[in-house]
Structures are given as C-alpha cells and as structure tokens.
Amino acid sequence: MIPGSPQRKALLENAVKGRSLWDDARRRLMRNRAAVASMVVLAVMVTLAVVGPFLVPFHYDTVTKTDVWMSPMTGGHLLGTDSLGRDLLARLLAGLGVSLAIGVVATSVSLLIGVVWGSVAGYLGGRLDEVMMRVVDTLYSLPFIFFVILLMVTFGRNIFLIFLAIGAVEWLTMSRIVRGQTLSLKDKEFIEAARAAGLSSGQIIARHIVPNLLGPVVVYVTLTIPAVIIAESFLSFLGLGVQPPMASLGTLIATGAQDMEMAPWLLIFPSLTMIVTLMAFNFIGDGLRDALDPKDR
Amino acid sequence: MLRFLFRRLLVAIPTLFLVITVAFFMMRAAPGSPFVNERQLSPEVEKVIQAQYGMDRPLVEQYVSYLGDVVRGDFGPSLKYRDKTVLDILKENYGVSLKLGLSAILIAALMGVSLGVIAALRQNKVADYATMTLAILGVCIPTFVTAPLLVLFFASRLGWLPTAGWNNGALLNMVLPVAVLALPQIAIISRLTRAGMIEVLRSNYIRTARAKGLPDNLIVRKHALRAAILPLVSYLGPACAGLLTGSLVVEKIFNLPGLGKFFVISALQRDYTVVMGMVIVYALLILTLNLIADMMYAALDPRVKLS
Numbered sequence: 001m002i003p004g005s006p007q008r009k010a011l012l013e014n015a016v017k018g019r020s021l022w023d024d025a026r027r028r029l030m031r032n033r034a035a036v037a038s039m040v041v042l043a044v045m046v047t048l049a050v051v052g053p054f055l056v057p058f059h060y061d062t063v064t065k066t067d068v069w070m071s072p073m074t075g076g077h078l079l080g081t082d083s084l085g086r087d088l089l090a091r092l093l094a095g096l097g098v099s100l101a102i103g104v105v106a107t108s109v110s111l112l113i114g115v116v117w118g119s120v121a122g123y124l125g126g127r128l129d130e131v132m133m134r135v136v137d138t139l140y141s142l143p144f145i146f147f148v149i150l151l152m153v154t155f156g157r158n159i160f161l162i163f164l165a166i167g168a169v170e171w172l173t174m175s176r177i178v179r180g181q182t183l184s185l186k187d188k189e190f191i192e193a194a195r196a197a198g199l200s201s202g203q204i205i206a207r208h209i210v211p212n213l214l215g216p217v218v219v220y221v222t223l224t225i226p227a228v229i230i231a232e233s234f235l236s237f238l239g240l241g242v243q244p245p246m247a248s249l250g251t252l253i254a255t256g257a258q259d260m261e262m263a264p265w266l267l268i269f270p271s272l273t274m275i276v277t278l279m280a281f282n283f284i285g286d287g288l289r290d291a292l293d294p295k296d297r
Numbered sequence: 298m299l300r301f302l303f304r305r306l307l308v309a310i311p312t313l314f315l316v317i318t319v320a321f322f323m324m325r326a327a328p329g330s331p332f333v334n335e336r337q338l339s340p341e342v343e344k345v346i347q348a349q350y351g352m353d354r355p356l357v358e359q360y361v362s363y364l365g366d367v368v369r370g371d372f373g374p375s376l377k378y379r380d381k382t383v384l385d386i387l388k389e390n391y392g393v394s395l396k397l398g399l400s401a402i403l404i405a406a407l408m409g410v411s412l413g414v415i416a417a418l419r420q421n422k423v424a425d426y427a428t429m430t431l432a433i434l435g436v437c438i439p440t441f442v443t444a445p446l447l448v449l450f451f452a453s454r455l456g457w458l459p460t461a462g463w464n465n466g467a468l469l470n471m472v473l474p475v476a477v478l479a480l481p482q483i484a485i486i487s488r489l490t491r492a493g494m495i496e497v498l499r500s501n502y503i504r505t506a507r508a509k510g511l512p513d514n515l516i517v518r519k520h521a522l523r524a525a526i527l528p529l530v531s532y533l534g535p536a537c538a539g540l541l542t543g544s545l546v547v548e549k550i551f552n553l554p555g556l557g558k559f560f561v562i563s564a565l566q567r568d569y570t571v572v573m574g575m576v577i578v579y580a581l582l583i584l585t586l587n588l589i590a591d592m593m594y595a596a597l598d599p600r601v602k603l604s
Contacts, residue, residue, distance in 0.1 A: 154327040237441040257445035278437040
C-alpha cells in the first residue's frame with residue numbers, strides 16, 4: 001500500500017487503537033460511580049477552601065461581641081456563630097483549608113521518605129535491605145502517637161512540626177509497599193538492560209524503578225491523606241495541634257464538642273465536613289486500587 | 298516455637314531500649330519543669346527539690362541510673378503527685394482503661410465477625426451493602442467525631458445515657474465509651490471477615506463439604522469460619538494500638554479516670570517519670586500483643602512456620 005494513499009488513511013483510521021495501562025485504569029475508574037462522585041465532591045471542597053474565604057463576608061477570627069451564639073441562617077451567618085461571635089462558615093472554610101494543606105504536605109513528606117527508603121532497600125538488597133527493613137519493623141512497633149504528643153510538648157505547637165511529625169510517622173507503610181514492588185521489578189529485563197547499558201544504581205532507581213512504582217504509590221497516597229488529616233485533628237482535639245485563632249477541622253470539632261449543649265451546630269457542621277472529606281478520599285483510594293490493580297478484586 | 302520466641306524477644310529488647318531512650322531525652326529537652334507551680338519557688342528551694350530527685354546531676358548520668366531502676370522494676374516517684382510512685386498511679390488507673398479496651402475488642406470481634414459472615418453469605422444483596430456501608434462509615438469517621446455526636450444524640454437529646462463520668466464502671470456509663478471505641482474496629486473486622494469468608498467459600502474443600510451433603514450452617518461454622526478469620530489474628534496487634542489511641546480521646550471526652558487521660562496531662566505538666574512509665578507500659582503492651590498474634594497465627598494455620 002502506498003504511503004499517504006486514501007486506502008491507507010482509511011485503514012489507519014479504522015485500526016484498533018491500543019490502550020495503555022493508564023487508559024485502561026482511567027476507564028475503570030470512570031465507571032466507578034462512588035469514586036467519580038468523590039472526585040467531584042473533593043474538587044468542590046478544595047475550591048471552596050481556596051476561594052471560599054473571599055466570598056464569605058466575615059473573617060475567620062473577627063470577634064463580634066453582639067453576634068455571640070447565633071443559630072444558623074440568622075443575621076447573615078449561614079452556619080451561625082460561636083461563643084465569640086465568629087462566623088462558623090468562615091472558620092469552617094479556613095479550617096478545611098488548613099486540614100487539607102496539612103494532609104497534602106505531610107503526605108508528601110511521607111512519600112519522599114518512603115519511596116527513597118523502600119526503593120533503595122529493595123533494589124540494593126542484601127544486608128542493607130535487612131537493616132533498613134528492621135528499622136521499619138522497630139519503628140512500627142513503637143507507640144507512635146505518644147511520640148508525636150511528646151514532640152508537640154517538647155518543641156511547642158508549631159504547625160511545621162506537625163507536618164514533619166505526622167509525615168515521619170506515615171512513611172513506614174509506604175516504604176514497605178515500595179520495597180515489595182521494587183523487589184518484583186528489579187529482575188525484569190528492562191532493568192537488566194539498563195544495568196548492561198552501564199547505568200549506576202542511583203540512576204536505575206531514579207529513572208526506571210521509581211516511575212514504575214507509580215500505581216501502588218498513587219493508591220496509597222490517596223489513603224494516606226485522610227490518615228494524616230485524622231492524625232492532625234486528633235492532636236488538635238487533644239489541644240496539641242493547630243493553635244488558636246487558627247482553625248483546623250480538628251480544633252473546630254473540639255470546640256464544637258465543648259459547646260454542643262449550647263450550640264449543636266458548632267459540632268455538627270465541622271463533623272459533617274470532616275466525614276465527607278474523609279469518605280471522598282477513601283472512595284477515590286478504593287476506586288484507584290480497583291482501577292490500577294484489577295487482579296486484586 | 299521456642300527459638301522463634303527467643304528471637305522475637307531479642308528484637309523486642311532493643312526496641313524497648315530505643316523507646317525508653319528517645320522518650321527520656323525528648324521529655325527532658327522540653328522547656329519547663331515539673332516543679333513550676335502557681336506559687337513561685339525561690340531558686341534555692343527549687344535547687345533543693347531538684348537535688349532531692351537527683352535532677353541536679355548531668356543528664357546522661359540520670360539516664361543511666363533511670364535505666365538501671367527500670368530494669369529492676371522501679372519506675373520512680375511521680376514528680377507532681379508527691380506521695381505516689383509511678384507504679385501506684387499506673388495501678389490505680391489501668392483498671393478503667395483495661396475494662397474499656399477489653400469490652401470494646403470483645404464486642405468488636407463478636408459483632409465484626411458476625412456482620413462479616415452475614416455479608417459474605419449474602420454477597421451483593423441488601424444485607425451485604427448495608428454492612429459494607431456501615432463498615433466504610435466506621436473506618437472513615439474518627440473516634441473524636443463519633444464520641445461527641447453520640448453524646449449529643451443519646452445523652453443530651455434523648456437522655457437515655459449519662460453524658461460522662463465513670464461511676465465505678467456502671468453499665469450505663471460504659472455503653473457510649475465502649476461503643477465509640479468498638480465502632481471503627483467493628484468496621485475493619487467485618488471487612489476482613491467478609492473478604493476472608495468470600496475467598497474461603499470458593500475453595501475446593503468447601504465444595505467437598507457441600508457435595509457430601511453437610512448442612513450450610515455447619516459448613517460455615519465448622520469449616521469456613523476457622524480459615525476465614527485467620528487474617529483477623531494478625532490484625533490483633535494494630536487493633537490494640539488503635540484502641541490505645543482511641544482511649545486517649547474517649548477518656549478525655551467522657552472524663553474517665555484511665556491511663557490515657559493521665560498521659561496527656563502528665564506530658565503537659567512535665568511529670569517526667571509518669572510519662573516515661575506510661576510510654577514503657579504501652580510499648581510493652583504492643584510488643585506483647587504482636588508476639589501473641591504471631592504465635593496464634595502459627596497455631597491456627599499449620600502452613601505457617603515460625604522462623
């Protein structure tokens with residue numbers, strides 16, 4: 001057939017297009033209604049957290065003595081006000097933003113440590129692998145939440161420290177997953193080819209191992225973010241996390257729990273926001289797992 | 298089995314040592330002192346008190362002597378409650394935590410396994426979807442959200458249950474705290490059981506049991522269940538860790554006189570010895586439970602060899 005001829009063009013157009021692994025995964029993900037709905041919900045949440053504070057006519061820590069304990073839908077306060085007359089909607093949006101930010105940043109910390117640790121241990125193997133994984137095992141069996149509490153007490157309640165502390169706790173599982181995947185990858189032909197071409201171990205890990213870990217890592221990241229949000233809120237609930245006047249979902253729930261007899265809305269709206277956010281992440285995580293790893297079903 | 302135990306103990310000891318070391322130096326690096334009260338102590342008096350507790354010596358020296366004491370089972374005196382030792386405080390307060398934790402894990406196991414089995418037997422039917430929805434909710438909603446919401450509804454609004462307090466472990470006072478602790482565990486256990494059960498029910502030996510005409514409930518109870526709940530055993534360790542952190546919140550919200558509540562307060566008050574004692578107890582607990590879980594796993598599944 002002559003190149004550029006109409007027949008060939010027609011043939012090419014009708015040819016069955018190959019689907020990549022990622023195309024396949026996306027297709028499966030899009031068929032998962034819970035996951036798609038969750039993505040929409042999450043997109044709305046993120047947009048609200050970013051844009052919302054500019055749309056609400058109140059600032060999250062403006063104290064208005066005359067507007068104390070207002071019920072939802074009164075005096076222009078859509079979700080009511082708290083004991084200091086601060087608008088709950090404004091506080092909720094600010095808190096959501098803080099919680100999401102902590103989730104993303106701390107997860108990135110854990111991602112970085114976990115991927116490097118796991119891929120190095122898995123690829124280099126041998127004694128080094130043994131030692132590195134023993135470290136992970138040891139850390140696993142520590143009562144970590146106590147150390148995080150001690151850390152908060154020791155170094156003051158600094159928001160960056162919260163990122164670091166939670167990230168440092170969450171990397172353990174990540175490193176195990178990454179190591180397992182690396183072990184199954186490292187005997188594949190393309191790694192052997194890379195080695196034969198004279199690449200160093202560092203280059204092979206960075207260029208060939210890590211990109212191929214993406215699937216399981218992405219799944220675990222979507223499951224780590226809610227875990228981090230819970231951890232931060234847990235600390236805030238105990239009074240060790242984000243400090244006033246800043247808000248996070250955890251601090252809002254904590255103060256809401258104190259004032260719930262007087263003003264149940266202060267507890268209910270932050271709790272609902274928390275639940276919806278966490279569920280959205282979980283559904284997306286489950287959907288991604290089904291989509292990327294079809295044999296797991 | 299014995300060799301396995303021995304090896305695991307060899308790993309456990311350095312772990313415990315690490316826990317003690319990190320906790321000790323972290324606690325001491327914290328600004329503030331246990332002897333700061335509302336009334337200002339003169340520097341001389343503070344020095345005398347510090348000397349009394351041996352805290353005027355170099356830190357490393359204190360650390361070594363503390364390690365020695367711990368090995369002998371002496372956790373030292375509390376720095377805040379002057380007439381009590383750390384062991385006294387632990388003894389007085391562990392009962393509440395233990396009772397809560399055990400009730401929660403027991404209820405969670407019973408309900409979780411039952412729900413999981415029902416869901417697996419009625420796969421893709423209403424009962425299955427209902428259970429799994431519940432399970433997702435249970436996994437997603439943290440204890441510090443369920444606790445106040447349940448209190449608001451059942452105690453404040455309906456008035457069926459007390460809002461807080463221990464009341465010497467009266468049944469009504471325990472309902473809400475135990476429910477809050479058990480819910481997430483029920484969720485996870487029912488998911489694990491369902492997954493295990495579905496897999497086991499497809500296996501050949503179950504088909505054989507069916508073929509020879511055994512009644513369904515006998516197959517489920519005698520043959521399938523035992524294999525299906527195997528993954529649960531290895532979940533025991535993490536479950537207890539979850540209960541421990543959960544109890545921190547639950548004891549605070551319900552104002553219960555348990556260990557968890559003491560931990561945060563003591564850390565904030567710089568009661569070094571009490572904090573150390575609790576960290577050690579919790580670490581020991583987690584290590585022991587993990588070990589028991591591993592041994593039970595091997596005992597239940599002959600294919601698993603301990604090495």
